[in-house]
Amino acid sequence: MFNYYLKLGWLSIRRNPLLSALMVAAIAVGIGACMTTITVNYLMSGNPIPHKSDQLFYVQLDNWDPNVQSDDPLEPPDQVTYTDAMALIQSAPAFRQVASNRSGLVLEPGDEDELPFNVQSRNTFADFFPMFDLPFLYGSGWDDDADAAMERVVVLSRETNERVFGGEDSVGRNVRMNGMNFRIVGVLDQWHPVPKFYDLTNGDFNDPEDVFIPFNVAIEYQLPRNGNTNCWKAPDGEGFEGFLNSECVFIQFWAELRTEAEKQEYMSFLDAYAEQQKLLGRFPRPLNNRLSNVVEWMKIQEVVADDAQVMLGLSLLFLLVCLLNTIGLLLAKFLGKSGDIGLRRALGASKPTLFVQHMVESGLIGLAGGVVGLGLAALGLWGVKVLFGDDLEYLVRMDWVMILTGIGLAIASALLASIYPTWRACQVAPAGQLKTQ
Amino acid sequence: MLSMKNISMVYRTDLVETHALREFSLDVDEGDFVSVTGPSGSGKTTFLNIAGLLEQFTSGTYELDGRDVSQLNDTERSKVRNEKIGFIFQGFNLIPDLNLFDNVDVPLRYRGFSAGDRKRRIERVLDMVGLASRMKHLPSQLSGGQQQRVAIARALAGDPRFLLADEPTGNLDSQMAMSVMELISDINRFGTTIIMVTHDPALAELAGRNVHIRDGRVSDIGEDTQIVAAAHG
Numbered sequence: 001m002f003n004y005y006l007k008l009g010w011l012s013i014r015r016n017p018l019l020s021a022l023m024v025a026a027i028a029v030g031i032g033a034c035m036t037t038i039t040v041n042y043l044m045s046g047n048p049i050p051h052k053s054d055q056l057f058y059v060q061l062d063n064w065d066p067n068v069q070s071d072d073p074l075e076p077p078d079q080v081t082y083t084d085a086m087a088l089i090q091s092a093p094a095f096r097q098v099a100s101n102r103s104g105l106v107l108e109p110g111d112e113d114e115l116p117f118n119v120q121s122r123n124t125f126a127d128f129f130p131m132f133d134l135p136f137l138y139g140s141g142w143d144d145d146a147d148a149a150m151e152r153v154v155v156l157s158r159e160t161n162e163r164v165f166g167g168e169d170s171v172g173r174n175v176r177m178n179g180m181n182f183r184i185v186g187v188l189d190q191w192h193p194v195p196k197f198y199d200l201t202n203g204d205f206n207d208p209e210d211v212f213i214p215f216n217v218a219i220e221y222q223l224p225r226n227g228n229t230n231c232w233k234a235p236d237g238e239g240f241e242g243f244l245n246s247e248c249v250f251i252q253f254w255a256e257l258r259t260e261a262e263k264q265e266y267m268s269f270l271d272a273y274a275e276q277q278k279l280l281g282r283f284p285r286p287l288n289n290r291l292s293n294v295v296e297w298m299k300i301q302e303v304v305a306d307d308a309q310v311m312l313g314l315s316l317l318f319l320l321v322c323l324l325n326t327i328g329l330l331l332a333k334f335l336g337k338s339g340d341i342g343l344r345r346a347l348g349a350s351k352p353t354l355f356v357q358h359m360v361e362s363g364l365i366g367l368a369g370g371v372v373g374l375g376l377a378a379l380g381l382w383g384v385k386v387l388f389g390d391d392l393e394y395l396v397r398m399d400w401v402m403i404l405t406g407i408g409l410a411i412a413s414a415l416l417a418s419i420y421p422t423w424r425a426c427q428v429a430p431a432g433q434l435k436t437q
Numbered sequence: 438m439l440s441m442k443n444i445s446m447v448y449r450t451d452l453v454e455t456h457a458l459r460e461f462s463l464d465v466d467e468g469d470f471v472s473v474t475g476p477s478g479s480g481k482t483t484f485l486n487i488a489g490l491l492e493q494f495t496s497g498t499y500e501l502d503g504r505d506v507s508q509l510n511d512t513e514r515s516k517v518r519n520e521k522i523g524f525i526f527q528g529f530n531l532i533p534d535l536n537l538f539d540n541v542d543v544p545l546r547y548r549g550f551s552a553g554d555r556k557r558r559i560e561r562v563l564d565m566v567g568l569a570s571r572m573k574h575l576p577s578q579l580s581g582g583q584q585q586r587v588a589i590a591r592a593l594a595g596d597p598r599f600l601l602a603d604e605p606t607g608n609l610d611s612q613m614a615m616s617v618m619e620l621i622s623d624i625n626r627f628g629t630t631i632i633m634v635t636h637d638p639a640l641a642e643l644a645g646r647n648v649h650i651r652d653g654r655v656s657d658i659g660e661d662t663q664i665v666a667a668a669h670g
Contacts, residue, residue: 343530346524347524347544348548350547431486
């Protein structure tokens with residue numbers, strides 16, 4: 001019977017093309033607006049590394065001043081100091097752990113005709129690559145020895161490699177940055193985690209960095225920092241050395257802890273470390289260290305902005321308004337079919353049978369509205385991109401989940417809107433219609 | 438097979454009560470061809486609607502094949518309509534965007550027959566009414582008489598216990614009307630019970646029995662064996 005209902009639905013839609021088009025348009029506009037905001041919210045709140053997000057923990061150590069109120073007095077700083085980062089790297093019991101920050105460098109292409117250009121550098125440790133599962137096109141990351149020896153090695157992003165070496169395998173060649181040669185050990189394949197979870201302090205949806213170099217090298221050569229730095233008191237010492245020994249936080253720290261036991265052990269270590277630091281006059285606030293997995297950390301950092309959620313709410317309200325219009329149109333359409341319904345009732349169709357038949361017809365209208373609505377959503381996302389620039393490039397793409405969600409939402413909306421009109425139409429007394437046909 | 442006892446039908450509004458049928462009683466046996474006549478507003482159509490389970494009546498009893506149908510719920514009434522009653526309407530009531538095959542298919546779909554069974558039945562009844570070669574045509578491509586033949590085919594396709602015809606020739610010219618009446622008479626001759634509402638005394642005479650309704654009551658039940666014999670002859 002379902003195929004029969006589909007056929008009848010299609011014939012009915014064709015019989016009233018204008019009315020049907022109006023209904024499709026009403027649903028499409030609502031779905032278009034809704035899917036635009038749902039897509040942005042979905043990508044904002046998506047898990048960027050689902051297979052191990054519950055094993056990756058962002059580390060927060062509360063070295064802050066009790067007298068300085070931050071936005072949330074109970075929240076530890078969102079980065080760690082150099083002193084603490086190095087202490088953890090050397091002693092903390094993690095399967096893997098990395099400290100990292102960002103620098104702005106100048107890359108000088110080998111071709112003299114090419115002008116130097118700015119690149120963003122992620123300064124980190126060897127574990128960064130296996131820990132966050134970075135895909136490699138050529139070569140690999142560096143090893144722990146390179147970290148220890150402060151070797152000037154570099155991993156290029158795919159885009160940087162294409163710009164400087166035309167996409168060739170550049171492993172083993174040198175690239176010159178800030179007046180120093182760096183030996184290329186690897187070239188990444190496409191890697192655009194959305195959100196950029198490993199550093200939510202410097203733009204949740206920014207592109208990953210152009211190059212990756214050892215953290216120790218960046219410190220050794222005092223490469224310029226290009227990210228958030230917060231201090232609750234001025235450094236005690238002078239110059240760069242004084243800054244490194246200060247209470248200024250500028251380093252993101254992640255640990256990979258595979259089991260609950262590993263997490264507990266690591267947490268105990270953090271607390272013991274903080275207690276030890278208290279004895280040295282640091283960490284004046286009560287013990288408040290944190291380990292947050294990827295999803296928890298994104299929530300704490302409010303990756304999904306409040307205004308995006310407000311927009312989502314408004315678009316859902318708009319969809320509701322569109323559905324109210326659709327209800328009116330469906331009512332007009334179905335009551336206009338009273339003669340047909342009366343005849344079918346006379347010929348033996350029960351009310352439930354006719355109800356299902358007309359729900360299928362509404363579902364077809366919803367399907368058409370969904371398809372058109374997805375087109376409008378694509379247009380809306382393009383508008384968002386034009387309005388906010390390339391920074392949001394990876395937030396304005398619809399994947400299969402979103403496409404199926406859009407279609408499903410459209411069909412469900414149409415079915416919801418059609419319940420009352422269908423019920424009303426099925427109440428038609430057949431006897432009253434048969435003489436008037 | 439059809440037995441109505443003291444059926445009353447009252448339409449009520451806040452201001453008035455209208456008695457469409459009053460203490461109406463009628464028995465129709467298997468194979469009968471009954472014509473129902475009466476002036477406008479006499480209750481002919483109300484009787485037909487009640488007989489076809491399209492309307493509930495106010496009081497009385499109605500038995501169909503020995504079963505009291507007055508207490509059936511809506512779904513059960515639909516099932517009885519589908520299985521036991523065939524309708525022929527004055528305005529043909531074909532669905533304009535379905536071809537002849539699909540129009541005849543409508544009641545069979547609700548009956549749950551297999552595709553093969555439905556096809557066989559449709560071809561048989563369209564052949565019976567002389568339209569087998571036009572089953573892919575739309576109703577608009579047929580004359581009024583041909584459309585009524587399709588409606589008759591649709592009514593017959595499910596092998597109903599009886600046909601209810603409401604002014605079946607009302608929209609046809611006299612030549613087409615006679616052709617349709619010949620078809621209806623033939624159907625009766627093959628054993629199908631027919632109850633036909635008409636305002637035309639000449640058509641009423643083609644039936645074996647005539648029931649005349651006036652003011653919602655049966656005022657006269659007559660037999661015309663001569664006409665029945667002629668029709669069968």
